[in-house]
Amino acid sequence: EIVLTQSPATLSLSPGKRATLSCRASQSVSSYLAWYQQKPGQAPRLLIYDASNRATGIPARFSGSGSGTDFTLTISSLEPEDSAVYYCQQRSNWPTFGGGTKVEIK
Amino acid sequence: QVQLVQSGAEVKKPESSVKVSCKASGGTFSSYAISWVRQAPGQGLEWIGGIIPIFGTTNYAQKFQGRVTITADESTSTAYMELSSLRSEDTAVYYCARGHYGILTDTFDIWGQGTMVTVSS
Numbered sequence: 001e002i003v004l005t006q007s008p009a010t011l012s013l014s015p016g017k018r019a020t021l022s023c024r025a026s027q028s029v030s031s032y033l034a035w036y037q038q039k040p041g042q043a044p045r046l047l048i049y050d051a052s053n054r055a056t057g058i059p060a061r062f063s064g065s066g067s068g069t070d071f072t073l074t075i076s077s078l079e080p081e082d083s084a085v086y087y088c089q090q091r092s093n094w095p096t097f098g099g100g101t102k103v104e105i106k
Numbered sequence: 107q108v109q110l111v112q113s114g115a116e117v118k119k120p121e122s123s124v125k126v127s128c129k130a131s132g133g134t135f136s137s138y139a140i141s142w143v144r145q146a147p148g149q150g151l152e153w154i155g156g157i158i159p160i161f162g163t164t165n166y167a168q169k170f171q172g173r174v175t176i177t178a179d180e181s182t183s184t185a186y187m188e189l190s191s192l193r194s195e196d197t198a199v200y201y202c203a204r205g206h207y208g209i210l211t212d213t214f215d216i217w218g219q220g221t222m223v224t225v226s227s
Contacts, residue, residue, distance in 0.1 A: 001168075032211075034213040034214075036151075036214075043201055043217035043218065043219060043220055044151065044201075044203075044214070044217055045217075046206075046213065046214060046215045049206060049213040049215070050213070055215060056215075087150065087151055089151070089213070089214075091211045091212055091213055092211070093211065094153065094165065094167060094210075094211060095141070095153040095211060095212070096153065097143075097150055097151040097152070097153070098150070099150050100150050
């Protein structure tokens with residue numbers, strides 16, 4: 001099983017700031033990594049697939065990068081509605097998810 | 107646009123089984139993979155397994171093998187997940203999700219609303 005480790009556990013930033021979230025895989029997943037946003041009481045929402053492709057309808061302030069074992073989700077300018085938990089997920093092998101990063105807007 | 111609508115909340119006794127449904131509407135069902143993912147209260151996401159309805163191909167996470175069965179009925183565009191020998195640790199929200207590429211090792215682009223399953227004596 002491929003283990004995904006996300007950091008930091010919590011990120012607290014002011015609106016307009018840049019958020020950088022990390023996801024590290026226990027072995028190479030090539031570019032087969034996705035990012036999801038989940039708000040309380042809601043299902044996850046796909047943001048980024050295959051490391052750097054924005055899903056349909058996702059604002060341009062969300063971007064993804066990386067390959068192999070190290071990946072980053074960047075939110076270029078935080079909006080209040082970006083307050084959520086963000087998960088990474090690999091599909092190189094049977095799907096696994098990271099433990100999540102909670103983004104708080106000050 | 108495809109939507110996935112799941113069945114309602116369930117309360118089950120330990121050692122019993124639960125069967126959750128996931129009905130697709132507004133688009134093609136059979137050519138995509140449907141996976142099941144669960145989330146225990148306050149916890150992260152865990153893949154249970156999936157099915158490609160057009161082929162009937164399934165695969166399950168090792169943790170759930172022997173206890174889970176995923177099926178699909180193409181005539182009603184509905185997928186099912188049955189989990190047996192329930193224990194308290196199975197208390198969670200269960201989601202169905204559509205695979206973006208139509209394979210079992212996939213990215214999930216459309217999600218159901220979730221079904222809360224509570225296991226309690």
